[in-house]
Amino acid sequence: MAASQHYVIIGNGVAGNEAASCLRAQDKDSRITLITAGRLLFYNRYELPRIFHEECDWRDFLVHEPEYYADNHIDVRRNSFVTSVDSAGKTLTLAHKESLAYDQLLVASGGGSYLPEELVESRHLLDHFNTYRAARKVEQSLPPGGRVVMLGGDVLGLDLARNLVWEDYKVTLVAADQTFWPHRPDEETRAKFLKVLEDMGMEIIDGVRPIRVEEGGKGMSARKVVLQDGRELFADVVMPFYGLSPSVDFMLGSGVDIERGLLVNPQLRTTDSSIWAAGDVCQIWSAEENSYRFYYGWKNVKHMGEIAARNMMGEDVEVDTHPDEGLRVNDKGELDSPFWEYD
């Protein structure tokens, strides 16, 4: 193993934290710094639907108690934004003008919600569910039995949608090309899955695009979705789920190759030998498919965090590019996915 290193990890999700944990487990001496734009420590976003039926606050979602970071000498720089990375100088700059030197850098900054162009102007009327704060806002906006219009319906959104149905909220899914993203089922399978969702209690609208979202108006529901065919859908909350867009802006100019995400080899190394990437932010080379592709879901991302960490410490291991990721209908007749499993 190399002499004492400074491992810097950008991102406070599953990949980043798994990497930090693996690094510390095998390297007791090196310095580990984890940088995140968020204000909270690593928490389990998959469990956020609990807020609909439990008295809880953000502390209940923390994966580790604060002492974990102190005990493992992992510095967590929260509310910190990386603005640029200088791969030649092996430094990164934070928005508050502080420079940080690294020996090995892991980018695990995840992705933000992708929003189709026609909805950009309505984004202030849209809600998300990707953070504790966003989830709490949704929970506060939804009266008992309230209605949610879900636009798109990627697998992350569908996970939430089934939870909402289970909690007796009304869900209308306006299906789109990105429904079931990152899966791209054929026409027949897609129709079958939509029927399953309908049987699970969701209202399905397919074949028409939303063109804007408006305030619902006095005495009406809080939001109104206007569809291309002129129909209007009223809801308490409107949420877009059109897949993820990798958060890589700060890496522009760093010298590493970027397509949509950071391009990495199966060892998760970018085109710079000291910069690695894991999670939703990276596209991994698949020799079989002869292309770079994304891998999503808690298990995949966690696996990537481990692989990246091991390689950062000098191993030479490849990420599993054949994960079980198929959508399926389970014994209860409900749509299910390995993406929705976590530990």
Added chain:
Amino acid sequence: MNNTDFQIAICGSAGDGTIAAGDVMKRAMARAGFKVIAFDIYPPEIRGFGKCIARIRVTTEQVYSLKHHSDILVSLNDSHAIPHVPEVGRYGAVIYDQSAIAAVAEGEHISGHVQPDHLPYSLPLREISEQTTGSARSRNIVVLGYVAGLYDLPKDAFHDIIQEKFGRKAASIVESNIKAFEAGYALGADTFKLDFIQVGKPADKVNGNQVVMMTGNAAVVRGSLDAGLDAYFGYPITPATSIMEMLATELPKRGGRLLQTEDEIAALAATVGAGYAGARAATATSGPGLALMVEMLGLGVMAEVPSVIFVSQRGGPSTGMPTKTEQSDLHLAVFGGAGDCQRIVMAPTNVEGAYRCAGKAFEMAEKYQTPVIVLLDLYLSNRYETVILPKVNPFEPDSSKGRSASDPNKPYQRFAATDDHISPRAVPGEDGAIHTVTGLEHNELGRPNDQPDNHVRMSDKRHLKLQQALSHPGITIHKRFGDEGPVDVGILGWGSTFGEILEAMFLAREEGIRCSAMKAVMLSPLPVEPIKAFFDDCGAVLVPELNYEGQFANLVMSQIGRPVTRLNRVPGVPMKVSDILDEIRMLAERNRAVAAE
């Protein structure tokens, strides 16, 4: 109703408006009806780059000290604030400017020091200040607005205080500060709050009495004025100077006189002179000044002339640490001077006590014809508390045993032997009251006399008369708190540290430790019997104090003859509640172990 109890620490450099922001905060919260206790720490330099910290604890119920942990830390200067990050409690907020003016080296931004159990609030303070006021100077008010918005603090009270504080300058300054506050408030109100600070309603007003917020020094001034102070003589010295500054404004309005003398020797000399002339007179100083005054103090004792000396202690010896607190002038106050020179020494434990001790000091000085020292310290002098002042003036305007009490059939004896050892006192100009006053030992007429029996008699007189001060009406000279009857641990304290002692005792009792705390306000003469009774009840007695030598412990042990456990700290800042609590736990554990054997 939620009970409010949060503490904010604002940390910056001199010139950042740190103390000003703290001042607005504490005044606004007091205006809104909350209980407030606040203490500022500032550098010895008049202006420059030294560290300033304003700490404010806001509560619904009365509390007795600042908390060891702050719930909110605001950084207006990261290099100064970084060392204070560890004082933020679990899930407390660290609020800071998100952007530095220029590039900062690794580790120099506070975000790198926020601990995992803290909540960071990174704000564009500079940008907001510049956008709303045209300059970055209002960052302090922006952040104040942010805190008010985040925790839903009463906005109107802040507006009122900003108006009052800056209204004497220019309307445009008030306007720009209100704008800065509002911009911060809007941001705070829009911020998703993650911490658990709850702000409830303030307590109901106290019927009839006056609730005010003041410093210990302001309380001394108020008490002195209410007691009818006629004349003040002083020489400036931190942390006592503000007493003179306030009196310079207020005393002439009431027909009194104030003179800044050339030094402390002259200040006490003039005070003793005024006292001799029948005036209620006082001076105020700190340890170095008291060291200069001891010669005149001896004259006051020997000549049995009333005078009041307010002593606000700071770090010593010599000029020491002018802007740091300490309790290391106790020996000097009690014993300083030539010969057997006993005088009355009182040490209030809080701001309200400072008011009462100040007023009662004049009564006692006059009644027992002696110098009276009121021993404060920087922590008490400068800290703000909301206090309840009595509606009716509680001080006697004249407590002198006048010449009319003397035997009309004998020549006037200024130092006559009496049953209570207090002689009828005439002041110069009274018809037929010719007498001699000298620093030499003297007889009843005041004439020099060094005969053995005379010296013994007069020494008795000078000492025994002071014992009556232990039962002086209208003042608490000692008090016990906490568990009654036998306890595992007793904590005996004096002065400003008693607030921390009480906090520690309450926490210890919550842990199931039987304990009591006793404060001694009268330090000379010492209330020996009540303290002995307290010792009788305690498995162990702990004496925490802010000095190196354990000066109060020495005093107690010399007069009570029982062992104590000392807890001495000299950091220049108030004692940590946690240090006292740790010691209580240790003593309780030791008691249990001994009992088990």
